[in-house]
Amino acid sequence: xxxxxxxxxxxxxxxxxxxxxxAQGSECDQKLSHAETEFNAGHFYSIPTILGDCPxxxxxxxxxxxxxxxxxxxxxxxxxxxxxxDSYLRLLKADPEYVANDTRDPIDIxxxxxxxTATPIFTPHLRLGFNTSFFRxxxxxxxxxxxxxxxxxxxxxxxxxxxxxxxxxDNISLCAEIDFASRAYRRVRRGISPGFGVSDEQxxxxxxxxxxxxxxxxxxxxxxxxxxxxxxxxxxxxxLLSAKNLFQYTDFKxxxxxxxxxxxxxxxTYQRNQLNRSWLVGGGIKYKMGKDFLYVDLxxxxxxxxLARENQIFYSDRVPENDKDKIGNPDYYIAKNVTKYRYxxxxxxxxxxxxxxxxxxxxxxxxxxxxxxxxxxxxxxxxGGDDK
Numbered sequence: 001x002x003x004x005x006x007x008x009x010x011x012x013x014x015x016x017x018x019x020x021x022x023a024q025g026s027e028c029d030q031k032l033s034h035a036e037t038e039f040n041a042g043h044f045y046s047i048p049t050i051l052g053d054c055p056x057x058x059x060x061x062x063x064x065x066x067x068x069x070x071x072x073x074x075x076x077x078x079x080x081x082x083x084x085x086d087s088y089l090r091l092l093k094a095d096p097e098y099v100a101n102d103t104r105d106p107i108d109i110x111x112x113x114x115x116x117t118a119t120p121i122f123t124p125h126l127r128l129g130f131n132t133s134f135f136r137x138x139x140x141x142x143x144x145x146x147x148x149x150x151x152x153x154x155x156x157x158x159x160x161x162x163x164x165x166x167x168x169x170d171n172i173s174l175c176a177e178i179d180f181a182s183r184a185y186r187r188v189r190r191g192i193s194p195g196f197g198v199s200d201e202q203x204x205x206x207x208x209x210x211x212x213x214x215x216x217x218x219x220x221x222x223x224x225x226x227x228x229x230x231x232x233x234x235x236x237x238x239x240l241l242s243a244k245n246l247f248q249y250t251d252f253k254x255x256x257x258x259x260x261x262x263x264x265x266x267x268x269t270y271q272r273n274q275l276n277r278s279w280l281v282g283g284g285i286k287y288k289m290g291k292d293f294l295y296v297d298l299x300x301x302x303x304x305x306x307l308a309r310e311n312q313i314f315y316s317d318r319v320p321e322n323d324k325d326k327i328g329n330p331d332y333y334i335a336k337n338v339t340k341y342r343y344x345x346x347x348x349x350x351x352x353x354x355x356x357x358x359x360x361x362x363x364x365x366x367x368x369x370x371x372x373x374x375x376x377x378x379x380x381x382x383x384g385g386d387d388k
Contacts, residue, residue: 170222171222
């Protein structure tokens with residue numbers, strides 16, 4: 001019985017609070033309408049008193065913007081610029097993406113708006129997607145005394161990361177990211193050991209894991225449209241965290257039979273230069289959802305560094321335990337990729353094409369700018385006076 005009574009009292013309190021909030025909201029709606037009527041009648045002094053504290057969370061966002069615009073106009077007419085500035089700053093806090101324009105707002109409000117901005121100073125974002133890599137040979141190395149055919153095949157991999165934009169102005173940003181990416185390429189060499197009308201075939205599947213730190217300049221559309229394009233260019237530092245090679249060697253016999261040799265993936269990070277550089281260019285579109293954005297980004301990253309470590313591509317990184325005399329001199333041993341699979345890496349670069357989906361959360365910062373951008377408005381005012 002006591003429990004039922006407590007539930008009943010709680011329910012009555014919630015209903016009472018709901019009705020009270022609704023009554024306050026309805027009262028503020030009436031005050032806003034009354035203030036607009038008084039303003040149109042030229043009774044400017046009464047506007048702040050009529051509105052009271054209604055703009056402070058008791059109106060919808062659209063009504064709050066109307067209320068602060070009304071206060072701005074009244075204070076400007078009453079020659080109270082400090083109060084007008086404060087009202088416009090509160091307007092931007094209520095709606096950071098509000099942009100005054102001369103087709104909708106009075107020219108004095110447009111002029112006042114040029115003294116303020118809500119552009120985020122910093123904008124964080126997250127991204128994930130897919131990529132494919134392009135093997136770019138700098139200098140070809142062949143274990144055979146004759147030419148062989150080589151076919152490179154694209155492989156699909158993934159990446160994930162995030163970054164932050166430092167917004168220099170409404171359109172231009174300096175951006176930095178930290179991304180982790182899995183990359184791979186596949187190379188097939190045919191025409192090995194030709195004879196009796198057949199030849200052998202060798203397949204290499206290289207898998208790599210990278211840490212990328214891109215830094216770039218971005219230009220983005222800052223209009224009020226829902227879909228907004230952007231583009232950028234810059235450079236990146238790329239650190240190779242790990243590299244593995246998986247070999248498959250097929251020995252084709254004259255009688256039509258095949259002998260397949262394949263081993264588990266072998267770590268070959270020691271044969272690679274781990275710190276590398278690249279240039280990048282990209283672009284995409286942002287789609288506005290509330291105050292946040294979803295975006296699609298297409299990026300091409302061109303390698304600038306040779307990935308192959310020239311003094312290691314022929315040799316193993318370890319010495320067999322049963323050969324005590326050669327411990328400490330691993331270069332004495334030829335790597336298995338040479339002896340068993342008849343492969344030595346080219347000197348090469350690695351390019352990368354990626355497609356990412358991302359999420360942007362702007363951190364708005366309404367504030368007064370140091371230098372007001374009022375020249376365009378002044379020209380319009382002068383032009384209007386000339387037309388008269």
